[in-house]
Structure formats: structure tokens, C-alpha cells
Amino acid sequence: MAIRKTFSYPYESAWSDADELLLHLDTGTWRTKRPQIDTDKCNYCGLCALYCPPQCMLARGDYFEVNLQYCKGCGICAKECPRGAITMVLEELSGKINAET
Amino acid sequence: MRKHDTKVITGNACSAYAVRLCQPDVVALYPITPQTEVVEQLARFKADGELQAEMIEVEGENSAMNAVTAASIAGGRVYTATSSYGLAFMYDAMMQTAGFRAPVVMTNVNREPPGIHAVSSGQQDMIATRDIGWLQLVVEENQEVLDVTIQAFRLAEDYDIQLPVMVNYDGYFVSHSAEAVKIPMPEDVAQYLSALEKQPKRMKLVPGRSMGAGSHGLLLAYTELRYKHVAAMERAKAKFDQIDKEYGDFFGRYYGGQIEEYKTDGADLILVTSGSAAGTAKTVIDVMRDKGMKVGLIKLRMFRPFPRERLSRALQRRKAVGVLDRSVDFGWNCGPVYREIRALTPEIGCVPMLSFIAGLANLDITAGDVEAMIDDIYAASLGSRFQETTWVSLEEKT
Numbered sequence: 240m241a242i243r244k245t246f247s248y249p250y251e252s253a254w255s256d257a258d259e260l261l262l263h264l265d266t267g268t269w270r271t272k273r274p275q276i277d278t279d280k281c282n283y284c285g286l287c288a289l290y291c292p293p294q295c296m297l298a299r300g301d302y303f304e305v306n307l308q309y310c311k312g313c314g315i316c317a318k319e320c321p322r323g324a325i326t327m328v329l330e331e332l333s334g335k336i337n338a339e340t
Numbered sequence: 341m342r343k344h345d346t347k348v349i350t351g352n353a354c355s356a357y358a359v360r361l362c363q364p365d366v367v368a369l370y371p372i373t374p375q376t377e378v379v380e381q382l383a384r385f386k387a388d389g390e391l392q393a394e395m396i397e398v399e400g401e402n403s404a405m406n407a408v409t410a411a412s413i414a415g416g417r418v419y420t421a422t423s424s425y426g427l428a429f430m431y432d433a434m435m436q437t438a439g440f441r442a443p444v445v446m447t448n449v450n451r452e453p454p455g456i457h458a459v460s461s462g463q464q465d466m467i468a469t470r471d472i473g474w475l476q477l478v479v480e481e482n483q484e485v486l487d488v489t490i491q492a493f494r495l496a497e498d499y500d501i502q503l504p505v506m507v508n509y510d511g512y513f514v515s516h517s518a519e520a521v522k523i524p525m526p527e528d529v530a531q532y533l534s535a536l537e538k539q540p541k542r543m544k545l546v547p548g549r550s551m552g553a554g555s556h557g558l559l560l561a562y563t564e565l566r567y568k569h570v571a572a573m574e575r576a577k578a579k580f581d582q583i584d585k586e587y588g589d590f591f592g593r594y595y596g597g598q599i600e601e602y603k604t605d606g607a608d609l610i611l612v613t614s615g616s617a618a619g620t621a622k623t624v625i626d627v628m629r630d631k632g633m634k635v636g637l638i639k640l641r642m643f644r645p646f647p648r649e650r651l652s653r654a655l656q657r658r659k660a661v662g663v664l665d666r667s668v669d670f671g672w673n674c675g676p677v678y679r680e681i682r683a684l685t686p687e688i689g690c691v692p693m694l695s696f697i698a699g700l701a702n703l704d705i706t707a708g709d710v711e712a713m714i715d716d717i718y719a720a721s722l723g724s725r726f727q728e729t730t731w732v733s734l735e736e737k738t
Contacts, residue, residue, distance in 0.1 A: 248561060250543045251502050251568055252441035255555035265560065 266293055270312030272327040278302040280324035287316035287325060341592050344522040351514035354482045354521055355421060355447045355507075356381030358489035360391050361529040364445075365416035368396040368407040372426040373459050374511035375449040379421070393419075401426035405433035405444075412442035413553045415544030417493065421447035423511060424465045425454055431469065437504045438473030440554050441569070443496035443542075444504040447489065450615065450666075451511040452701050460702035461511040463615065464667040466643070467676045473569055475505045475576050476644040478614040482519040485509050487593055488641075490529060491583050499539040501576050503569075508643075510666070512702060513616040524591055532590050573645040580642055581650075598647035600639040601654055603629055607636030609717045610655060612681055613664035614640040617698075617705050621664070624710040635714050646680055652687035660692040660721035662713055666699040674729045692720035698732035709733070 248254065274287075281302045288296035288303060292313065295306035317325040349357065355378045359367070367386075371379040385391035398404045401422050408418035422430065427448055437444050452462040466476060475495065479488045485507070492505040509515065545551055557565050581597030588594030602622055604610065613621055618639040625637050638654055640647070655661055665675025672679050678695035685693075696713050699705040709732050720726035 242567065248557070248565060251572070252439065252543070252553070253555045253557040253561070253565060254543050255552040256550070 265308055266311040267308045270307075270310060271330055272312045272314065273307060273310065273330055274305050274312070274314070274316050274325045275328050276303060276305065277324045277326070280322045281320075282322060282324075284321065286319050286321065290315050290319045342524065342528050342590075344524050346520055346522055348518050348520050349482065350377060350516055350518045351482045351485045351509055352377035352449065352516070353381050353518075354485040355489055356385065357521075357523055358486045359419050360385050361524060361526055362417065362419075362445075362490055362493045362533065363391070363526075363530075364393045364419045364493075366396065366408060366411035366418045367391075367393045368398050368404040368411075368418075368420055370398055370401050370404050370422070370426060372401070372423045374451055374461075374515045375421050375423040375426070375447065377515070378447060378449075401430040402433050405430035405437060405446075408444050408446075409433065409437040409440060409442045412437075412444050413440055413543075413545055415542075415546075417497065418442075419445050419447075421449070423449040424451035427465045427469060428453055431472070434469060434474060434504070435472045436554060438569070439565075441502045441572070442504060443493075443502055445489070445492045445496050446504065446506050448506050448508045449511045449515045450508050456701075458701040461513055462666055462700050462702075463508070463510070464700075466506070466508045467667045467669075469506070470644060470676070473503070473573070474644060475501075475503050475573065475642070476508060477505065477580075477642055478508045478640060479514075480509075480614075480616055480618045480639060481514060482517070482521050483593070484595060485514065486521055486523065487587065487591070487595070490524075490532070491580075491587055494533060494536065494583050494587075495576065495580055497536050497542075498579060499536075499542060501572055501579055502542055503572055503576065508615070510616040522593075528591070532587070535586075577642065577645050577647055577649070595641060596639075598640075598642040598650050599654060600637075600641060602637040602639065604636030604638065604654060607634050608659040609633070609635040609714065609721055610638055610658050610661045611635065611664060611710070611714060611717065612638045612640060612651075612661065612677065614643065614677065615666065617664055617666060620705055620707055621710050624707050624714065627707075628711070628714055633714065633718065635717070640677060643677070648684060648687070651681065652684050655681070655684060655688040658688070658691060660694070660717045661688075662694040662696060662717040664696045664698060664705070664710075664713060666705075668697055668700075678729075692717075692726055693728070694720060694726060695729040696732050697729065703733055705732075 293309045295309040296303045369379045396407045412418045452458040453465045496505040584597040663678035669676040674695035
């Protein structure tokens, strides 16, 4: 059997870039619900990023994007968002965690 | 032949001269018998302004290994040296070094490990660090110490490898024996090592970029990194052969890469060994060849990764194989290298294989000992019943 060509790490050893990937545990595979962000409602206050336990709210200029490789769907961001810009939607059981990223 | 200086120096001095020629950025060493002279010589080179490296004074070998590993992931060329207890004391740090894929070069002067206090030569210390992902080279004599230490930097830092390398040689027999050694010119070594500069750059810490080295790698990520590590070790085998050839083409000295085959052409009987014992064995084989005995020697030069492909080819169609180990395999009642050679049976066929344990704790391996081993291998090749493991000097003389 051939070894798959894609690797979690682009390097030879466990280097991590604090701006992108902090932990190489694909907690995204645990998720049953994913946060969906209404970018019209979002005013970029950053509370979701502050509260997100695995720090997967990625700053994208005037809104945040969810790093679905790590988001385990806990819903804290949706609970904390003062403008109700985040809703938790049920994952489709597609087996793919990175469908949107 | 390139220009060189000839000096009569010890094996330890050969390490120090080789390191001076390779000009590492950081050196951290803690003295331990029989490695101490390496530290002394490098300190002298540093004091005389001949070694540019930053020398970090450490309080023990564990710190030494951590210091050079950190310097290595910051992109530096690094070196350390140890022996026995020191090697054991840096065991956890060595695993980190290998896991970090930090191309550290380390000299390990073989000495018996803790337990039975013997400040004397034996390969058990190296054997005890077999399964932690380091490349382990074993050399026989002084010139080879110098040449292989230079090659070790070339091998460790190769972009396709990026692994720590341990250069082993026998304490006292090599470390303290002085021989005439050809010391290459610094500019030639710089030119030889410049091949590394043409390669892609390995990852390193850079100021201003928030990077973590040795981060979490769980589950699949861990599996992937282990796979990459093992794949790099597999590549190291052919790479070491290639480096040996390039080094030989450049400096005129070839050693054979992973293994050296000595008078193996047409040999029915093969003795396998490593380190300084190979010197005695070669002399005995010369004599026995003259007497018409078809015997040859294989000197194992790379213990990890194990050169299974080349050994399988070299050991095919022999009538009997003996392996001389200067260490023991706890749990198998044989020598460690013997056990690995025995694992090649599917490739080389089922022939008598004999394990000889000798030369522990400075016990001399005499020409007579080697001759008796070859006699045993010969008798086994004729179909006589044979004893699998022989504790050479403990056998009752008959």
C-alpha cells in the first residue's frame, strides 16, 4: 500500500507556527456542530477569539474565520458573541472536516 | 593527493582536529574518561583562537545535549562528545534531539556503562542507545575517526537526512593510542562541506517569527513524523555510501560506506565485527588466507540504520558466519550485532551462525582469540555441531 502524500506537518519535525497552527491534534474531527459567522452582523470585537479554547478564530481583516481543523464545535463563541453573529449549525456527516477551508 | 599535515595524534585528538576543521557554531562538552582529551584539545583550540565556536560550559551531559540541540534548531552547526555514564545521562535529551531532527554531531568514546564499575572500553553504551533514532557510526582507527567525524557533519546536515549522528570508537584502544594521521587543509574541508550550502535550507528558528519546535504531534501527526524519521534513516544508508565515495574522490581515502568488505571475494567463511577489533581480525585473516583458508571480514561501520541490504548481499552464498561483539544482548544470550545479522537469515539463507562475545571492559582480543573463532566458524561450516554463543575468554581451554 502506498503512503499518502499529504502530511499534517509541512516540515521534517514538529515545528508549529503560532500564527496558524498551535496544536497538531485534529480536534476538528470531534465536532458535531460548526460555528457559522454572519459577517454582516460581526463588528470584529474579538470576544469569540478571546474565548475560543483552542484559539481557532483566525483574524481576517474585518471579520473572523473559523479554523475548522481545530474547532471542536463547543459553541462558546456563539454563546459569547454580543451581536448574535455566530450560530451553531449541524455538521453533515460527510467525514470531511476541512470542507470549507 | 591533496595537501595535508601529518601529525602523530590520539583518536581523541583526531576528533578535536576534525571538529576544528568543520568549525561548528556551538560546542558544549562535559569531560568524562576516556573522552576528556577531546574537551581539552577543543578548549585549547578555542583559547588559541583556532576554533571560532561558542563553547558553552555545562554542568553535565544532559545540559550539553540540550544546549547543542537548541543551538542546532536555531540553525547552527553543533558538536558534543561523551562516553558511557555521560551518554546514559543525556538519554532523554538525545531522544529530543532525534525527534527534533536536529543534526547534532556527537563523538561517543565507547566505554562500559554503569553497573559494574569499569572505566574501560566496550560497546555496551552505544548499544543501549540503539532505538532512539540516532544514526550510529562505528570506526576502527585514528585516521578513520578524523575522516568520519568530518563526514558526520556532511551526513547529519544533509537536507535529505537532518538527523543526529553519533561517531563511536573504542575507548583507550583508539581514544588513547597515537598514530600518524593525515590532517586535511581547512580550505579543502570547507570546500568539501560547501556541498551543504547548495541544498535547500532546513527549518530553523528566526528572530521575529513566532515558531515552536518540538511542538505537540499527536495521533496522526505523530505517526507521520515517525514515518518521516524512519524514512530519513533509510535514506541515510545510501547517503553514507555516497558521502564515503565523494570524500574518497576528494581526499583520497575510501572506507566502504556502511560496511567494509575485507578479503570477502570467494570467502566461504565470514567474520563480522566493528571498531578496533577489526584491526586484529584483518591481521589474522591475512595469515589464514595465506594458509589457504577462504575467510573474509566484514567491518560494520554503520550500526543505525542497520545496513541490511548491503549485508544481505555481502553474506549471500557463504558457508558459515561468525559475529564478534564487544557487548552483550541482554535477553538473547548473544551479541547484539549477531542478533541483527541472524535476522537476515531470510535473505542470506540458513547457514551456521556463531556469536562471539569478547573484549568486554578492555579485555584483549588477541590474534589467538580471533584464530580460534575462525576455526570454530570453519568447523561449523563443515557440518559439525557448534555452540551458538561463545564467551570467548571464559571458555575452558581443551
